[in-house]
Amino acid sequence: MTQGNDQDPYIALHGLQKGYRMGGEAIPIFSGLDLSIPRGDFVAVMGPSGSGKSTLLNMLAGIDRPDAGTLRIGNSRLDQMGEAARSSWRAHHMGIVFQFYNLLPMLTAAENVELPLLLKPLSRKERRIRVEKVLDLVGLAGREKQYPAMMSGGQQQRVGIARAIVSDPGLLLCDEPTGDLDRTSADEVLEMLRFLNRVLEKTIVMVTHDPQAALYARRTLHLYKGDFVEEKRAA
Numbered sequence: 001m002t003q004g005n006d007q008d009p010y011i012a013l014h015g016l017q018k019g020y021r022m023g024g025e026a027i028p029i030f031s032g033l034d035l036s037i038p039r040g041d042f043v044a045v046m047g048p049s050g051s052g053k054s055t056l057l058n059m060l061a062g063i064d065r066p067d068a069g070t071l072r073i074g075n076s077r078l079d080q081m082g083e084a085a086r087s088s089w090r091a092h093h094m095g096i097v098f099q100f101y102n103l104l105p106m107l108t109a110a111e112n113v114e115l116p117l118l119l120k121p122l123s124r125k126e127r128r129i130r131v132e133k134v135l136d137l138v139g140l141a142g143r144e145k146q147y148p149a150m151m152s153g154g155q156q157q158r159v160g161i162a163r164a165i166v167s168d169p170g171l172l173l174c175d176e177p178t179g180d181l182d183r184t185s186a187d188e189v190l191e192m193l194r195f196l197n198r199v200l201e202k203t204i205v206m207v208t209h210d211p212q213a214a215l216y217a218r219r220t221l222h223l224y225k226g227d228f229v230e231e232k233r234a235a
């Protein structure tokens, strides 16, 4: 299960295959995808609808498993892990930010952020200190007791980001994090992601349809028909 060292890229995909079955027929999405992402990178993944962006993100998140090929993140071979091991890996190594925030409406901002910590051996006080710290980091100090319905979309997404980083994961996966936001709120959220990358050194993979959002990343990968067709470095 353990492979790789500090010289290796943080995320490495080799010959990755993934498809689905329709009417008994195997339909490929990826037939040998390769990808290397160094630690500390901020990568935007773009591509037309149906090009496989969500499929890729689900595999990086350990939600889904490749049919063949290798998928290593840090020292973990996700392609060799079963469901339980991937679930435990998720809880320790990555945070995920969703397009529609995925907050629980009956919980306050602080309670939503606290959720991932309930799986950890932390006291109530330790959890509260961590929750306050990340809410402060995303500019929501003083709003701990507010419910999602009382918050703007941008504020809800900042709660979503706080929840994603409260366990201090090395990897942040973002699925259209600004897809539901106006330009101003979107830019605030993207500035925050850039801060998390540049200052807190989180590795970020962000799926987006928005070319302006992609400019916040260090580089953009374009998926087309199951492969990366272009790679450009942001200025």
Ligand SMILES: Nc1ncnc2c1ncn2[C@@H]1O[C@H](COP(=O)(O)OP(=O)(O)OP(=O)(O)O)[C@@H](O)[C@H]1O
Pocket (backbone or CB within 6 Å): 020, 021, 022, 029, 047, 048, 049, 050, 051, 052, 053, 054, 055, 056
């Ligand atoms: N279980 C399945 N059954 C049928 N088709 C599937 C299944 N899983 C994935 N697909 C197809 O695989 C392709 C890739 O899907 P995926 O959701 O990864 O694309 P995407 O780039 O994220 O699209 P979008 O931008 O619309 O979210 C699509 O053509 C999709 O319809």
